[in-house]
Amino acid sequence: MTIQRDDVLNWVREYAQVIEDNHEMLTELDREIGDADHGANMRRGFKAVLEKLPTVEDKDIGTILKTVGMTLLSKVGGAGGPLYSTIFMKAGMTIGAKMEMELSDWAQALEAGIAGVATLGKAQLNDKTMLDALYPALDALKQAIADGVPTGDALKRSAEAAHQGMLATVPLMARKGRASYLGERSIGHQDPGATSTTLLLESVARIWADC
Amino acid sequence: MKKLINKPEDVVKEELKGIELAHADLVKVYYDPDFIVRADAPVQGKVGLVSGGGSGHEPMHGGFVGKGMLDAACPGAVFTSPTPDQMLEATKAVDGGAGVLHIVKNYTGDVMNFEMAADMARAEGIEVESVIVDDDVAVEDSTWTAGRRGVGLTVLMEKIVGAAAEEGRSLKECADLARKINGQGRSMGMALTSCTVPHVGKPSFDLPEDEMEIGIGIHGEPGRHRIPLEPADKITEMLIEPIVTDLPYKEGDEVVLFVNSMGGTPLIELYIVYAKAVELLAAKGIKVVRHLIGPYITSLEMAGTSITLLKVDEEMLKLWDAPVKTAGMRWGI
Numbered sequence: 001m002t003i004q005r006d007d008v009l010n011w012v013r014e015y016a017q018v019i020e021d022n023h024e025m026l027t028e029l030d031r032e033i034g035d036a037d038h039g040a041n042m043r044r045g046f047k048a049v050l051e052k053l054p055t056v057e058d059k060d061i062g063t064i065l066k067t068v069g070m071t072l073l074s075k076v077g078g079a080g081g082p083l084y085s086t087i088f089m090k091a092g093m094t095i096g097a098k099m100e101m102e103l104s105d106w107a108q109a110l111e112a113g114i115a116g117v118a119t120l121g122k123a124q125l126n127d128k129t130m131l132d133a134l135y136p137a138l139d140a141l142k143q144a145i146a147d148g149v150p151t152g153d154a155l156k157r158s159a160e161a162a163h164q165g166m167l168a169t170v171p172l173m174a175r176k177g178r179a180s181y182l183g184e185r186s187i188g189h190q191d192p193g194a195t196s197t198t199l200l201l202e203s204v205a206r207i208w209a210d211c
Numbered sequence: 212m213k214k215l216i217n218k219p220e221d222v223v224k225e226e227l228k229g230i231e232l233a234h235a236d237l238v239k240v241y242y243d244p245d246f247i248v249r250a251d252a253p254v255q256g257k258v259g260l261v262s263g264g265g266s267g268h269e270p271m272h273g274g275f276v277g278k279g280m281l282d283a284a285c286p287g288a289v290f291t292s293p294t295p296d297q298m299l300e301a302t303k304a305v306d307g308g309a310g311v312l313h314i315v316k317n318y319t320g321d322v323m324n325f326e327m328a329a330d331m332a333r334a335e336g337i338e339v340e341s342v343i344v345d346d347d348v349a350v351e352d353s354t355w356t357a358g359r360r361g362v363g364l365t366v367l368m369e370k371i372v373g374a375a376a377e378e379g380r381s382l383k384e385c386a387d388l389a390r391k392i393n394g395q396g397r398s399m400g401m402a403l404t405s406c407t408v409p410h411v412g413k414p415s416f417d418l419p420e421d422e423m424e425i426g427i428g429i430h431g432e433p434g435r436h437r438i439p440l441e442p443a444d445k446i447t448e449m450l451i452e453p454i455v456t457d458l459p460y461k462e463g464d465e466v467v468l469f470v471n472s473m474g475g476t477p478l479i480e481l482y483i484v485y486a487k488a489v490e491l492l493a494a495k496g497i498k499v500v501r502h503l504i505g506p507y508i509t510s511l512e513m514a515g516t517s518i519t520l521l522k523v524d525e526e527m528l529k530l531w532d533a534p535v536k537t538a539g540m541r542w543g544i
Binding site (some may be wrong): 027031035036037040041044073074075076077078079080081082083120121173175176177178180181182183185 | 244265287288289290291292293294295296318319320323324327350352355356357360408410411413415428430431432433434
Protein backbone atom coordinates (compact mmCIF):
# COMPACT_ATOMS: atom_id res chain seq x y z
CA MET A 1 0.00 0.00 0.00
CA THR A 2 1.11 3.55 -0.56
CA ILE A 3 0.67 6.74 1.41
CA GLN A 4 -1.80 8.99 -0.39
CA ARG A 5 -1.97 12.75 -0.50
CA ASP A 6 -5.09 12.64 1.68
CA ASP A 7 -3.25 10.56 4.27
CA VAL A 8 -0.66 13.34 4.48
CA LEU A 9 -3.39 15.96 4.90
CA ASN A 10 -5.04 13.87 7.60
CA TRP A 11 -1.74 13.51 9.41
CA VAL A 12 -1.14 17.27 9.43
CA ARG A 13 -4.69 17.86 10.73
CA GLU A 14 -4.23 15.15 13.35
CA TYR A 15 -0.97 16.69 14.55
CA ALA A 16 -2.61 20.12 14.78
CA GLN A 17 -5.21 18.54 17.06
CA VAL A 18 -2.52 16.79 19.09
CA ILE A 19 -0.78 20.13 19.61
CA GLU A 20 -4.09 21.71 20.61
CA ASP A 21 -4.60 18.95 23.17
CA ASN A 22 -1.03 19.02 24.48
CA HIS A 23 0.13 22.63 24.24
CA GLU A 24 -0.12 23.18 27.98
CA MET A 25 1.99 20.10 28.69
CA LEU A 26 4.63 21.24 26.17
CA THR A 27 4.76 24.73 27.63
CA GLU A 28 5.05 23.28 31.13
CA LEU A 29 8.03 21.13 30.06
CA ASP A 30 9.56 24.25 28.53
CA ARG A 31 8.87 26.27 31.67
CA GLU A 32 10.96 23.82 33.64
CA ILE A 33 14.11 24.10 31.54
CA GLY A 34 13.50 26.72 28.87
CA ASP A 35 11.39 29.80 28.41
CA ALA A 36 7.85 28.48 28.68
CA ASP A 37 6.72 29.13 25.13
CA HIS A 38 7.04 25.90 23.13
CA GLY A 39 3.41 24.80 23.43
CA ALA A 40 2.04 28.28 22.81
CA ASN A 41 4.29 28.77 19.78
CA MET A 42 3.40 25.40 18.23
CA ARG A 43 -0.28 26.02 18.84
CA ARG A 44 -0.12 29.40 17.11
CA GLY A 45 1.76 27.80 14.21
CA PHE A 46 -0.57 24.87 13.65
CA LYS A 47 -3.67 27.02 13.98
CA ALA A 48 -2.27 28.99 11.04
CA VAL A 49 -1.48 25.74 9.21
CA LEU A 50 -5.12 24.61 9.55
CA GLU A 51 -6.25 27.93 8.08
CA LYS A 52 -3.78 27.60 5.21
CA LEU A 53 -4.35 23.92 4.41
CA PRO A 54 -7.58 24.31 2.36
CA THR A 55 -5.66 26.41 -0.20
CA VAL A 56 -3.35 23.50 -1.04
CA GLU A 57 -5.41 20.39 -0.31
CA ASP A 58 -5.78 19.57 -4.01
CA LYS A 59 -2.02 19.89 -4.57
CA ASP A 60 0.77 17.30 -4.42
CA ILE A 61 2.43 16.06 -1.22
CA GLY A 62 5.57 18.15 -1.72
CA THR A 63 3.58 21.36 -2.10
CA ILE A 64 1.48 20.57 0.95
CA LEU A 65 4.48 19.90 3.18
CA LYS A 66 6.36 22.94 1.91
CA THR A 67 3.31 25.10 2.59
CA VAL A 68 3.13 23.74 6.13
CA GLY A 69 6.84 24.57 6.51
CA MET A 70 6.48 28.13 5.21
CA THR A 71 3.48 28.75 7.45
CA LEU A 72 5.33 27.50 10.53
CA LEU A 73 8.32 29.66 9.65
CA SER A 74 6.21 32.80 9.70
CA LYS A 75 4.04 31.94 12.69
CA VAL A 76 5.97 29.99 15.30
CA GLY A 77 9.09 32.03 16.11
CA GLY A 78 11.67 31.00 18.67
CA ALA A 79 13.96 28.14 17.76
CA GLY A 80 11.04 25.79 17.17
CA GLY A 81 9.82 27.83 14.20
CA PRO A 82 12.87 27.45 11.96
CA LEU A 83 13.45 23.86 13.12
CA TYR A 84 9.93 22.57 12.49
CA SER A 85 9.77 24.60 9.32
CA THR A 86 12.95 22.89 8.13
CA ILE A 87 11.56 19.41 8.81
CA PHE A 88 8.49 20.07 6.67
CA MET A 89 10.27 22.06 3.95
CA LYS A 90 13.06 19.54 3.43
CA ALA A 91 10.61 16.65 3.55
CA GLY A 92 8.41 18.40 1.00
CA MET A 93 11.35 19.13 -1.29
CA THR A 94 12.51 15.53 -1.06
CA ILE A 95 9.13 14.02 -1.88
CA GLY A 96 8.41 16.53 -4.63
CA ALA A 97 5.34 16.60 -6.86
CA LYS A 98 3.92 13.20 -5.93
CA MET A 99 0.28 12.45 -5.18
CA GLU A 100 1.24 9.24 -3.40
CA MET A 101 4.45 7.89 -1.93
CA GLU A 102 6.07 4.70 -0.71
CA LEU A 103 7.26 4.25 2.84
CA SER A 104 10.83 4.51 1.55
CA ASP A 105 9.99 7.97 0.16
CA TRP A 106 8.85 8.97 3.63
CA ALA A 107 12.07 7.63 5.16
CA GLN A 108 14.11 9.70 2.72
CA ALA A 109 11.99 12.77 3.42
CA LEU A 110 12.40 12.32 7.16
CA GLU A 111 16.13 11.85 6.75
CA ALA A 112 16.39 15.10 4.78
CA GLY A 113 14.32 16.93 7.39
CA ILE A 114 16.46 15.64 10.22
CA ALA A 115 19.66 16.57 8.38
CA GLY A 116 18.25 20.08 7.98
CA VAL A 117 17.52 20.30 11.70
CA ALA A 118 21.02 19.12 12.59
CA THR A 119 22.60 21.70 10.27
CA LEU A 120 20.46 24.58 11.46
CA GLY A 121 20.62 23.72 15.15
CA LYS A 122 24.28 22.64 15.07
CA ALA A 123 23.27 19.92 17.51
CA GLN A 124 24.29 16.31 17.91
CA LEU A 125 22.80 13.22 19.48
CA ASN A 126 22.60 13.50 23.29
CA ASP A 127 22.58 17.31 23.35
CA LYS A 128 19.05 17.02 24.77
CA THR A 129 17.19 18.25 21.70
CA MET A 130 14.55 17.00 19.25
CA LEU A 131 17.30 15.08 17.48
CA ASP A 132 17.39 12.64 20.39
CA ALA A 133 13.92 11.49 19.35
CA LEU A 134 14.35 11.94 15.59
CA TYR A 135 17.58 9.99 15.04
CA PRO A 136 16.39 6.77 16.74
CA ALA A 137 13.04 7.07 14.95
CA LEU A 138 14.77 7.31 11.59
CA ASP A 139 17.09 4.40 12.36
CA ALA A 140 14.16 2.23 13.43
CA LEU A 141 12.21 3.14 10.31
CA LYS A 142 15.09 2.35 7.98
CA GLN A 143 15.74 -0.94 9.77
CA ALA A 144 12.06 -1.90 9.55
CA ILE A 145 12.00 -1.12 5.83
CA ALA A 146 15.17 -3.19 5.31
CA ASP A 147 13.51 -6.05 7.21
CA GLY A 148 10.45 -5.84 5.01
CA VAL A 149 8.13 -4.87 7.88
CA PRO A 150 4.67 -3.69 6.68
CA THR A 151 4.09 0.08 6.66
CA GLY A 152 1.86 0.31 9.72
CA ASP A 153 4.21 -1.73 11.90
CA ALA A 154 7.30 0.04 10.58
CA LEU A 155 5.85 3.43 11.51
CA LYS A 156 4.86 2.09 14.90
CA ARG A 157 8.41 0.92 15.54
CA SER A 158 9.68 4.33 14.43
CA ALA A 159 7.30 6.12 16.81
CA GLU A 160 8.25 3.80 19.65
CA ALA A 161 11.93 4.53 19.04
CA ALA A 162 11.14 8.25 19.13
CA HIS A 163 9.31 7.74 22.41
CA GLN A 164 12.28 5.92 23.92
CA GLY A 165 14.61 8.65 22.66
CA MET A 166 12.34 11.27 24.23
CA LEU A 167 12.43 9.49 27.58
CA ALA A 168 16.19 9.16 27.29
CA THR A 169 16.53 12.96 27.25
CA VAL A 170 15.50 13.07 30.93
CA PRO A 171 18.92 12.23 32.43
CA LEU A 172 20.83 14.27 29.82
CA MET A 173 22.38 17.67 30.39
CA ALA A 174 21.27 20.19 27.77
CA ARG A 175 23.97 21.52 25.47
CA LYS A 176 21.87 23.54 23.05
CA GLY A 177 19.12 26.12 23.34
CA ARG A 178 17.99 27.95 26.44
CA ALA A 179 17.98 24.80 28.55
CA SER A 180 21.76 24.70 28.19
CA TYR A 181 22.10 27.69 30.53
CA LEU A 182 20.83 25.47 33.33
CA GLY A 183 23.82 23.17 33.05
CA GLU A 184 23.37 20.33 35.50
CA ARG A 185 20.03 21.70 36.58
CA SER A 186 18.63 20.61 33.20
CA ILE A 187 19.16 16.99 34.24
CA GLY A 188 15.96 15.23 35.26
CA HIS A 189 13.70 17.06 32.84
CA GLN A 190 12.29 15.79 29.56
CA ASP A 191 13.19 17.90 26.52
CA PRO A 192 10.15 19.77 25.12
CA GLY A 193 11.40 19.57 21.50
CA ALA A 194 11.99 15.82 21.72
CA THR A 195 8.49 15.56 23.15
CA SER A 196 6.74 17.48 20.38
CA THR A 197 8.64 15.58 17.67
CA THR A 198 7.67 12.29 19.30
CA LEU A 199 4.04 13.42 19.17
CA LEU A 200 4.62 14.18 15.48
CA LEU A 201 5.87 10.69 14.69
CA GLU A 202 3.23 9.05 16.87
CA SER A 203 0.55 10.85 14.89
CA VAL A 204 2.16 9.59 11.68
CA ALA A 205 1.99 6.02 13.00
CA ARG A 206 -1.63 6.42 14.04
CA ILE A 207 -2.91 8.02 10.86
CA TRP A 208 -0.93 5.90 8.40
CA ALA A 209 -1.43 2.64 10.33
CA ASP A 210 -3.44 1.06 7.52
CA CYS A 211 -1.44 2.39 4.59
CA MET B 212 -1.73 36.28 37.32
CA LYS B 213 -2.50 39.96 37.87
CA LYS B 214 -1.74 42.02 34.76
CA LEU B 215 -3.04 45.08 32.97
CA ILE B 216 -3.94 43.20 29.83
CA ASN B 217 -7.04 42.22 27.93
CA LYS B 218 -6.36 38.83 26.39
CA PRO B 219 -2.90 37.21 26.56
CA GLU B 220 -2.89 36.53 22.81
CA ASP B 221 -3.57 40.21 22.04
CA VAL B 222 -0.81 41.69 24.18
CA VAL B 223 1.75 42.41 21.43
CA LYS B 224 -0.76 43.69 18.85
CA GLU B 225 -2.37 46.01 21.39
CA GLU B 226 1.01 47.28 22.52
CA LEU B 227 1.92 48.03 18.90
CA LYS B 228 -1.32 49.97 18.50
CA GLY B 229 -0.35 52.11 21.50
CA ILE B 230 3.13 52.73 20.11
CA GLU B 231 1.65 53.67 16.75
CA LEU B 232 -0.73 56.19 18.31
CA ALA B 233 1.79 57.62 20.76
CA HIS B 234 4.82 57.94 18.51
CA ALA B 235 3.50 58.66 15.03
CA ASP B 236 6.09 61.45 14.73
CA LEU B 237 8.91 58.94 15.23
CA VAL B 238 7.80 55.60 13.80
CA LYS B 239 5.48 53.74 11.48
CA VAL B 240 4.02 50.44 12.63
CA TYR B 241 3.24 47.59 10.25
CA TYR B 242 1.15 44.55 11.04
CA ASP B 243 1.17 40.94 9.76
CA PRO B 244 4.07 40.69 9.68
CA ASP B 245 4.66 43.02 12.63
CA PHE B 246 7.50 45.52 12.55
CA ILE B 247 8.26 49.11 13.50
CA VAL B 248 10.31 51.43 11.26
CA ARG B 249 11.41 55.00 11.72
CA ALA B 250 8.95 57.47 10.22
CA ASP B 251 11.30 58.61 7.45
CA ALA B 252 12.44 55.11 6.36
CA PRO B 253 14.15 54.26 4.14
CA VAL B 254 16.81 56.95 4.52
CA GLN B 255 18.59 57.07 1.18
CA GLY B 256 22.31 56.32 1.31
CA LYS B 257 22.26 55.39 5.01
CA VAL B 258 22.95 51.94 6.41
CA GLY B 259 19.74 50.54 7.87
CA LEU B 260 19.90 49.09 11.38
CA VAL B 261 17.46 46.30 12.16
CA SER B 262 17.09 44.53 15.45
CA GLY B 263 14.40 42.48 17.06
CA GLY B 264 13.59 39.93 19.65
CA GLY B 265 10.83 38.68 21.83
CA SER B 266 8.48 41.25 23.35
CA GLY B 267 8.52 41.88 27.08
CA HIS B 268 11.85 43.74 27.13
CA GLU B 269 10.40 47.20 26.48
CA PRO B 270 11.56 49.79 25.64
CA MET B 271 13.96 47.48 23.73
CA HIS B 272 13.76 47.26 20.73
CA GLY B 273 10.74 49.18 19.43
CA GLY B 274 11.45 52.11 21.75
CA PHE B 275 14.86 52.53 20.15
CA VAL B 276 13.59 53.09 16.63
CA GLY B 277 14.18 56.62 15.38
CA LYS B 278 16.82 59.10 14.33
CA GLY B 279 20.27 58.18 15.61
CA MET B 280 19.43 54.64 16.62
CA LEU B 281 17.52 51.77 14.97
CA ASP B 282 15.78 51.96 11.61
CA ALA B 283 13.53 49.01 12.39
CA ALA B 284 12.57 46.63 15.17
CA CYS B 285 10.77 43.29 14.89
CA PRO B 286 8.78 42.30 17.97
CA GLY B 287 8.13 38.62 18.52
CA ALA B 288 5.61 37.14 20.91
CA VAL B 289 6.52 37.66 24.56
CA PHE B 290 10.01 36.19 25.12
CA THR B 291 9.87 34.49 21.69
CA SER B 292 12.09 35.34 18.76
CA PRO B 293 10.32 37.07 15.87
CA THR B 294 10.06 35.28 12.54
CA PRO B 295 12.09 35.65 9.32
CA ASP B 296 9.20 37.19 7.37
CA GLN B 297 9.05 40.08 9.85
CA MET B 298 12.81 40.59 9.60
CA LEU B 299 12.76 40.36 5.81
CA GLU B 300 10.00 42.95 5.44
CA ALA B 301 11.70 45.24 7.96
CA THR B 302 15.00 44.86 6.11
CA LYS B 303 13.36 45.76 2.80
CA ALA B 304 11.57 48.73 4.37
CA VAL B 305 14.78 50.32 5.68
CA ASP B 306 17.17 49.55 2.83
CA GLY B 307 18.28 52.92 1.54
CA GLY B 308 20.80 51.41 -0.85
CA ALA B 309 23.72 51.28 1.59
CA GLY B 310 22.92 47.87 3.02
CA VAL B 311 21.33 46.68 6.24
CA LEU B 312 22.92 45.63 9.52
CA HIS B 313 21.14 43.05 11.68
CA ILE B 314 21.89 43.33 15.40
CA VAL B 315 21.11 39.91 16.86
CA LYS B 316 21.16 38.89 20.51
CA ASN B 317 22.73 35.50 20.98
CA TYR B 318 19.79 33.18 21.56
CA THR B 319 19.24 30.01 19.56
CA GLY B 320 15.92 31.16 18.11
CA ASP B 321 16.95 34.73 17.35
CA VAL B 322 20.12 33.61 15.59
CA MET B 323 18.31 31.00 13.46
CA ASN B 324 15.48 33.32 12.43
CA PHE B 325 17.80 36.23 11.61
CA GLU B 326 20.08 33.89 9.65
CA MET B 327 17.17 32.76 7.49
CA ALA B 328 15.97 36.35 7.05
CA ALA B 329 19.44 37.53 6.02
CA ASP B 330 19.62 34.76 3.39
CA MET B 331 16.20 35.72 2.04
CA ALA B 332 17.12 39.42 1.92
CA ARG B 333 20.38 38.67 0.11
CA ALA B 334 18.42 36.59 -2.39
CA GLU B 335 16.42 39.75 -3.07
CA GLY B 336 19.59 41.72 -3.71
CA ILE B 337 19.96 43.54 -0.40
CA GLU B 338 23.40 43.63 1.20
CA VAL B 339 23.06 42.34 4.75
CA GLU B 340 25.59 41.98 7.56
CA SER B 341 24.82 40.44 10.93
CA VAL B 342 26.39 41.10 14.29
CA ILE B 343 25.79 38.88 17.29
CA VAL B 344 25.72 40.40 20.78
CA ASP B 345 26.88 38.02 23.52
CA ASP B 346 27.93 40.05 26.53
CA ASP B 347 26.50 38.07 29.46
CA VAL B 348 29.36 36.87 31.66
CA ALA B 349 26.92 34.85 33.76
CA VAL B 350 27.17 32.05 31.20
CA GLU B 351 30.47 30.53 32.17
CA ASP B 352 30.79 27.42 30.07
CA SER B 353 30.07 28.65 26.56
CA THR B 354 31.45 25.45 24.98
CA TRP B 355 28.66 23.30 26.36
CA THR B 356 25.88 25.84 26.13
CA ALA B 357 24.27 27.94 23.42
CA GLY B 358 26.94 30.50 24.35
CA ARG B 359 26.80 33.78 26.18
CA ARG B 360 23.51 35.62 25.93
CA GLY B 361 22.99 39.03 24.45
CA VAL B 362 21.78 41.39 27.18
CA GLY B 363 22.43 44.99 28.28
CA LEU B 364 25.21 45.74 25.84
CA THR B 365 22.62 45.51 23.04
CA VAL B 366 21.21 48.89 24.13
CA LEU B 367 24.59 50.61 24.08
CA MET B 368 25.47 49.01 20.75
CA GLU B 369 22.23 50.14 19.14
CA LYS B 370 22.86 53.71 20.32
CA ILE B 371 26.48 53.94 19.24
CA VAL B 372 26.20 52.11 15.92
CA GLY B 373 22.96 54.00 15.26
CA ALA B 374 24.92 57.25 15.52
CA ALA B 375 27.62 55.87 13.22
CA ALA B 376 25.05 54.93 10.59
CA GLU B 377 23.45 58.35 10.92
CA GLU B 378 26.89 59.89 10.20
CA GLY B 379 26.89 58.04 6.91
CA ARG B 380 29.38 55.29 7.66
CA SER B 381 29.43 52.23 5.42
CA LEU B 382 27.89 48.86 6.22
CA LYS B 383 31.31 47.37 6.85
CA GLU B 384 32.32 50.23 9.14
CA CYS B 385 29.09 49.90 11.11
CA ALA B 386 29.49 46.12 11.43
CA ASP B 387 33.14 46.46 12.50
CA LEU B 388 32.21 49.04 15.10
CA ALA B 389 29.42 46.79 16.42
CA ARG B 390 31.86 43.87 16.73
CA LYS B 391 34.37 46.11 18.49
CA ILE B 392 31.66 47.14 20.98
CA ASN B 393 30.77 43.49 21.54
CA GLY B 394 34.42 42.80 22.26
CA GLN B 395 34.67 45.60 24.84
CA GLY B 396 31.38 45.24 26.68
CA ARG B 397 30.28 42.85 29.41
CA SER B 398 27.13 42.46 31.51
CA MET B 399 25.71 40.55 34.42
CA GLY B 400 22.23 40.58 35.94
CA MET B 401 20.34 39.39 38.98
CA ALA B 402 16.72 38.85 39.93
CA LEU B 403 14.87 39.51 43.16
CA THR B 404 11.59 38.16 41.81
CA SER B 405 10.39 36.09 38.89
CA CYS B 406 8.15 37.28 36.05
CA THR B 407 5.00 35.92 34.48
CA VAL B 408 4.62 35.49 30.72
CA PRO B 409 1.01 36.46 29.91
CA HIS B 410 0.11 33.30 27.95
CA VAL B 411 1.67 31.07 30.62
CA GLY B 412 -0.12 32.68 33.53
CA LYS B 413 2.31 31.67 36.23
CA PRO B 414 5.84 32.75 37.19
CA SER B 415 8.66 31.56 34.89
CA PHE B 416 10.55 30.27 37.92
CA ASP B 417 9.96 30.14 41.63
CA LEU B 418 12.13 32.36 43.78
CA PRO B 419 11.50 32.35 47.54
CA GLU B 420 11.08 35.68 49.35
CA ASP B 421 14.53 35.50 50.99
CA GLU B 422 16.54 34.35 47.96
CA MET B 423 17.87 35.88 44.77
CA GLU B 424 19.16 34.53 41.47
CA ILE B 425 22.59 35.83 40.47
CA GLY B 426 23.37 35.81 36.75
CA ILE B 427 19.77 35.79 35.54
CA GLY B 428 18.97 36.09 31.82
CA ILE B 429 16.41 38.49 30.43
CA HIS B 430 13.82 35.74 29.93
CA GLY B 431 14.11 34.44 33.44
CA GLU B 432 16.69 31.87 32.41
CA PRO B 433 18.66 30.88 35.46
CA GLY B 434 22.10 32.19 36.18
CA ARG B 435 25.13 31.09 38.10
CA HIS B 436 23.55 30.44 41.45
CA ARG B 437 20.67 31.01 43.79
CA ILE B 438 21.66 32.42 47.16
CA PRO B 439 20.18 34.18 50.20
CA LEU B 440 19.31 37.84 49.69
CA GLU B 441 22.09 40.35 50.49
CA PRO B 442 22.23 44.17 50.80
CA ALA B 443 22.51 46.23 47.59
CA ASP B 444 26.22 46.97 48.08
CA LYS B 445 27.06 43.29 48.30
CA ILE B 446 24.88 42.47 45.27
CA THR B 447 26.56 45.24 43.27
CA GLU B 448 29.93 43.73 44.13
CA MET B 449 28.73 40.30 43.00
CA LEU B 450 27.83 41.78 39.61
CA ILE B 451 30.80 44.12 39.12
CA GLU B 452 33.51 41.59 40.04
CA PRO B 453 32.82 38.95 37.37
CA ILE B 454 32.34 41.69 34.76
CA VAL B 455 35.61 43.46 35.53
CA THR B 456 37.65 40.26 35.73
CA ASP B 457 36.17 38.81 32.54
CA LEU B 458 37.34 41.33 29.94
CA PRO B 459 39.39 42.26 32.02
CA TYR B 460 38.85 45.97 32.57
CA LYS B 461 42.07 47.62 33.70
CA GLU B 462 43.24 50.64 35.59
CA GLY B 463 42.95 53.69 33.39
CA ASP B 464 40.03 52.33 31.36
CA GLU B 465 37.17 54.70 30.66
CA VAL B 466 33.74 53.12 30.64
CA VAL B 467 30.06 53.69 30.07
CA LEU B 468 28.29 52.28 33.14
CA PHE B 469 24.75 51.09 32.48
CA VAL B 470 22.61 50.17 35.48
CA ASN B 471 19.42 48.61 34.18
CA SER B 472 16.13 47.77 35.83
CA MET B 473 14.69 44.36 34.99
CA GLY B 474 11.29 46.06 35.01
CA GLY B 475 10.13 45.94 38.60
CA THR B 476 13.04 47.65 40.32
CA PRO B 477 12.57 51.41 40.84
CA LEU B 478 15.08 54.17 40.14
CA ILE B 479 15.67 54.76 43.86
CA GLU B 480 17.29 51.32 44.06
CA LEU B 481 19.16 51.69 40.76
CA TYR B 482 20.87 54.83 42.07
CA ILE B 483 22.00 52.92 45.17
CA VAL B 484 23.53 50.28 42.88
CA TYR B 485 25.05 52.96 40.66
CA ALA B 486 26.75 54.72 43.59
CA LYS B 487 28.33 51.49 44.80
CA ALA B 488 29.35 50.49 41.28
CA VAL B 489 31.14 53.81 40.70
CA GLU B 490 32.93 53.41 44.03
CA LEU B 491 34.03 49.84 43.26
CA LEU B 492 35.24 50.82 39.81
CA ALA B 493 37.08 53.90 41.13
CA ALA B 494 38.94 51.67 43.57
CA LYS B 495 40.19 49.72 40.56
CA GLY B 496 41.16 52.89 38.70
CA ILE B 497 38.34 52.48 36.17
CA LYS B 498 36.69 55.78 35.33
CA VAL B 499 32.98 56.07 34.59
CA VAL B 500 32.75 58.70 31.86
CA ARG B 501 29.09 58.21 30.87
CA HIS B 502 26.14 56.44 32.40
CA LEU B 503 22.72 55.09 31.60
CA ILE B 504 20.36 54.37 34.47
CA GLY B 505 16.82 53.06 34.15
CA PRO B 506 14.60 50.37 32.65
CA TYR B 507 15.95 49.90 29.10
CA ILE B 508 16.12 46.12 28.64
CA THR B 509 13.51 44.63 30.90
CA SER B 510 12.08 41.25 31.69
CA LEU B 511 8.39 42.10 32.12
CA GLU B 512 7.73 42.90 35.80
CA MET B 513 10.80 41.12 37.16
CA ALA B 514 12.53 42.94 40.03
CA GLY B 515 16.27 43.00 39.75
CA THR B 516 19.05 44.76 37.95
CA SER B 517 21.78 44.23 35.43
CA ILE B 518 25.05 46.06 35.10
CA THR B 519 26.81 46.62 31.79
CA LEU B 520 30.28 48.04 31.32
CA LEU B 521 31.54 49.22 27.96
CA LYS B 522 35.14 50.29 27.57
CA VAL B 523 35.06 53.35 25.35
CA ASP B 524 37.46 55.45 23.35
CA GLU B 525 37.04 58.99 22.05
CA GLU B 526 35.29 57.83 18.89
CA MET B 527 32.71 55.75 20.76
CA LEU B 528 32.09 58.58 23.22
CA LYS B 529 31.46 61.04 20.41
CA LEU B 530 28.94 58.63 18.93
CA TRP B 531 27.38 58.01 22.36
CA ASP B 532 26.88 61.78 22.76
CA ALA B 533 25.46 62.22 19.25
CA PRO B 534 21.78 63.19 19.00
CA VAL B 535 19.19 60.45 19.37
CA LYS B 536 15.44 60.79 19.06
CA THR B 537 13.48 57.67 19.94
CA ALA B 538 10.62 56.88 22.30
CA GLY B 539 12.95 55.20 24.76
CA MET B 540 16.08 57.34 24.55
CA ARG B 541 16.37 60.96 23.57
CA TRP B 542 19.12 63.55 23.87
CA GLY B 543 20.94 66.19 21.88
CA ILE B 544 17.84 67.03 19.84
